[in-house]
Amino acid sequence: MFVTRVAMEKVDRHYEKGVRELAAGVARKALEGVDGVDYVIVASSLSYLQEPQLDLGAHLASALGLKGTRALNVEAGEASGLAAAEMASALLKGKASRVLVVGVDKLTNFPSAETYAHLSLLYDESISTYSSGFGSVAGILMRLYMERYGVDRLTMAHWPALMHSNAKHNPYAMLRFAIAPEKVLEAMPMADPITLMDSFPLGDGAAAVLLESKPRDALAELVAVESAVGPASVAWSEDPLFIEPLALAFNRLSERYQVGEVDLVELHDSFTITALMVLESMGLEERGKAAEAVASGRFSPNGELPVNPSGGLKARGHPIGATGVYQLAEVALQLAGSFPGLKVEGAKRGLAVSVNGFGSSAYVAYLRGVL
Amino acid sequence: MFVTRVAMEKVDRHYEKGVRELAAGVARKALEGVDGVDYVIVASSLSYLQEPQLDLGAHLASALGLKGTRALNVEAGEASGLAAAEMASALLKGKASRVLVVGVDKLTNFPSAETYAHLSLLYDESISTYSSGFGSVAGILMRLYMERYGVDRLTMAHWPALMHSNAKHNPYAMLRFAIAPEKVLEAMPMADPITLMDSFPLGDGAAAVLLESKPRDALAELVAVESAVGPASVAWSEDPLFIEPLALAFNRLSERYQVGEVDLVELHDSFTITALMVLESMGLEERGKAAEAVASGRFSPNGELPVNPSGGLKARGHPIGATGVYQLAEVALQLAGSFPGLKVEGAKRGLAVSVNGFGSSAYVAYLRGVL
Amino acid sequence: MVRTPPVVWRSRVHRYRLVGSKCKSCGEVYYPKIFSCPCGGEAEEVELPKVGRLISYSVVYAVDEESRDRSPVIVGLIDLGVTRLVGEIVDVTPEEVKSGMHVEAVFRRIGEAGERGVIVYGLKFRPVM
Amino acid sequence: MVRTPPVVWRSRVHRYRLVGSKCKSCGEVYYPKIFSCPCGGEAEEVELPKVGRLISYSVVYAVDEESRDRSPVIVGLIDLGVTRLVGEIVDVTPEEVKSGMHVEAVFRRIGEAGERGVIVYGLKFRPVM
C-alpha cells in the first residue's frame, strides 16, 4: 500500500481547538480534492478521558461530510497511530482501496498533574494505583542503565540536545529551540535522574495519512507494519532495559525485508532512556552503547543513521495516540524528498517505531521510496 | 472466516470483577486448548471512562500469557463489538489465521446518574452539553413514531414483553423474568413516553468469539461484516426514524448475499423504538408497521422471523462495547443448534445488527451454518 | 467528567448564539456545526433562526447528575425551518407541552461543568404565546 | 478520575497482602497478578515475600494530583527473589536511598481515591536497618 497524502498540525497548546477540530483540520487537508474514502480510522488514546465524545471516528466522518464511508477508532496507548496503520494495511489488502488514518490527542484540557494521572493509565496498575507519576518507571530504568553500563548523566543528555537541534527546523515541532546537553542536567527534576528536558512536552496534535492500494501520486510505499505484545509490567521483563516485543516485531519484518539497512528512523523517545532502549532492542546499536553513540553523532542528521530528524517525541511533541501518524507522515515525506524540516538526502528506506509504555506493545512500520 | 469458539459471561452487576477480570474470564474459556492466536482485539467503549487502564488489549493479552501475540482496542460506541469483528475479518483475509475478539464493558462502577452522563457521550454533543439524559432522543423518537403512525403506547410495549419472555430461557441474560405489556406502561418513567422497561438494564458483561480462517470445528461461518457512517445527529437525518447507515450497510451485504432471507436476527434494541427503527430501516418490516408486527407475533420465537431469541439488549443486557460480540456468539450458537436458551430450530442463516446511538454508525454481520 | 473549562469555553459561541454551519455550495444548514457538507462544499458559520416548531419531545426523568435538581427536563426536536435541532424546552409543564407548539430561544443557565463548578449558560427554548 | 470505590475495593487484597500469581506448571511468580502463564499453565494466587533488594529507583517530583502533598515520591524496582515489583520506598530521604539497599514491606496510606475521598491503604517498602 502507499502513502499518497499527509497532513500535520503543529504540536502545541491549542486551547481554542478541541479533539474534533484538530482532527478535522488535518483530515480535510489530507482529503483535499480526493473523491471519498472507504474507511476513516481514528487513532487516539487520552482523548477518551479528555473529550466528551465516544464513537468519535463516526461523528468526525459525519461532520466531514463523508457520507457512506465507514469509520472506527483504534487504541493502543502511545502506539495507537501505528496500530491504526496496521489495521488500515489489512483493510487495503481486502475490500478497501483508500483509508484515511487520523491520529489525534489533546493533553492540555486538564491541569498537568491531572494529565500525569491520565498518562499513568498507559502503564500497568502498579503505577496508577500508587499515583506515583507516569515518569517513575522511566526514572528507574534510566538509573539502571547508567549504573549497569557506567554511563554518566551528561552523556545521556546528548539525546534531548540532538532532538532539540533537529526540531529547530521542523515547522510542526512544539519545541523549536536548541539546548546544550549541560542544560538538560540543570532543568527541573521530574523523576530523578530524569529532568523535564528528558521527557516530552504536554501538547495537542493531529496528523493524517491517506493510504491507498494503488501507487498513483504516492509519496512512499508503506511496505508493512508489524507488532507484538510484551510484558505489561517492566517487573515481568527478563531484562527491563530490553523491549522484547519490539525485538519481536522487528524480527518479524526482518524475516521478509532488509529492515536493518534503512536510511532513517523516526522512533519512540517518550524519555531519553526510551530512545536508547528502542535503539538497542532493535539491534541498531549494541547493548549499553547507544548513549555514547548518540553523543558521538552516529544518529545525527549527517551521521551513519539519522534518527528522528523531526525532533522526535522529545521536541516535535507527543500527542499520545497521534504520534505514530506523525512518524508515518514524516518518514513518507523524507522518502519523497519533501520533508519541510531537516532533510535526509537520498533516503530510500525508513522505519517508524512506536511503543506503549516500556513495551506493553510495540509496532514497527517499514516504508520505501517510490522515486 | 469461521466462528470456532464462543464464551459469554452472564450480564449482571459484577461488583467483584473489573473489566480486566471479566474480559480474561471469557478469553480463557474461548481459548481453552487453543494453541495461541495471531491477534486479540478488545471491543470496548465506556471502559475508557470506567476502568484505569489504557492499551487494555495488550495488558490483557500479556496477563493471559499470550506471548508474541498482537493486540489492540477497537471502539465504535455501542457498535464496538461488530466493528472489532469487521477488523478481524480483514485480518483473517490477510496474514492472520486466528483472531480472538473480546467484548467487554462495565456500567456499574459509578452511580447510575454518572453512568447516564457517560452514556450520553455516545450521542452528538447536543445531548451531552445539556446534561439532559441519554434517553432523551429515544423519547423524542418514540413519541414521533407513535404520533406519526398512530400507534398506541400499549402496542409499543409488546417489544419489551417479547424480549423478557425470550430472555427467561437464556442463562446469560440479566433479566430472566416475564413481564406483561401492561406492566411496561406502569414502570417508572425514564424519558416519557419511555419507561425504564423500554430500555436496557445497567449491567456488566464480557463475551468472546474466536474467529479462524479455516472451517475445522466451526460453529458457523461469519460470511461478512458491513458498516457505514450516518448522520451524527438525528437532527441531520432526512427522516429521524430511518437509520440511513443501517440501510446502507444492509444494502452493501444484499448486493452480494441473500441477507433478506435469514432465519434469525439478533439486533440492536437499546430502546423499544430502536428495535422498531432497525427492523424498518433494514426493510424487514414496512415503515410504521413494526410495532404491530411485534404485537402480532411475527418476530416471536415461533413466528415468521425470530428476532432476539437471546432477549436482546432489553433483557439479555447491553454492556455497550461487548454487545456485538454477544450477538455474534448467540447467532453462531443458534446456527450450530447449541444455543443454551430458546432455540431457533433448523436456522441456517442469521444476522447480527449493531447501531451506535440512532445511527452515527451501523454494522451488520451475516452468518451461515456449517452443518 | 470531561467537560473541563477549556471544553466548555470552546463550545460557548454555539451555545450562546445558536451558531450552526451553512454549506457554501448547496446552502444546506446544520446544527451542531459541521466541517464539510456531504455535497463536498465547504461549511461556514451561520446564526440560526431563534424561533421554530416542536416536532416531538420527551419528558426526561433519567438525567445526568448535573441536571438532577431540575428533573424532569423536557427535550425536543425543533424545526427551525432551515434546519432542525435537539434542545431543551423550558417555561412549560409536562402536561402543557405539545408536538406542533411554536417555540423561541431564551438564554438560560445550563448547569455546572464538572468538579470545578464553572457555570455554563446557553440557549434553551420556550413556548411562544 | 476513574479510581471509583468499586475499583479501589477490587484491588484491596493485592495492595494489602502483596498477592501475586504463581504458575501451577512452571512455578514462575508474577506481580501484578496474571491470569495464565506464557508457558500455558494456570495461575494461582500467592502471597509474595515481604523483603527484597532495591534494583533501581527514581525520586519522582512530577506526581499525580493525589500525591502532591508527599512529593517527591521515591519509587523503586524491587527484587523479591521469586519476582520483582515496582513499589514505593518510604522512610528514607532522596540522599540516603541507594540501589542495592535491602527493603521490607510496611502498611501505609496511599491516598484518596478521586472525588469521593475514599482513603486507600496499601503496602510500601522501607529500608531494613
Ligand SMILES: [Zn+2]
Ligand atoms: Zn452542500
Ligand SMILES: [Zn+2]
Ligand atoms: Zn508457567
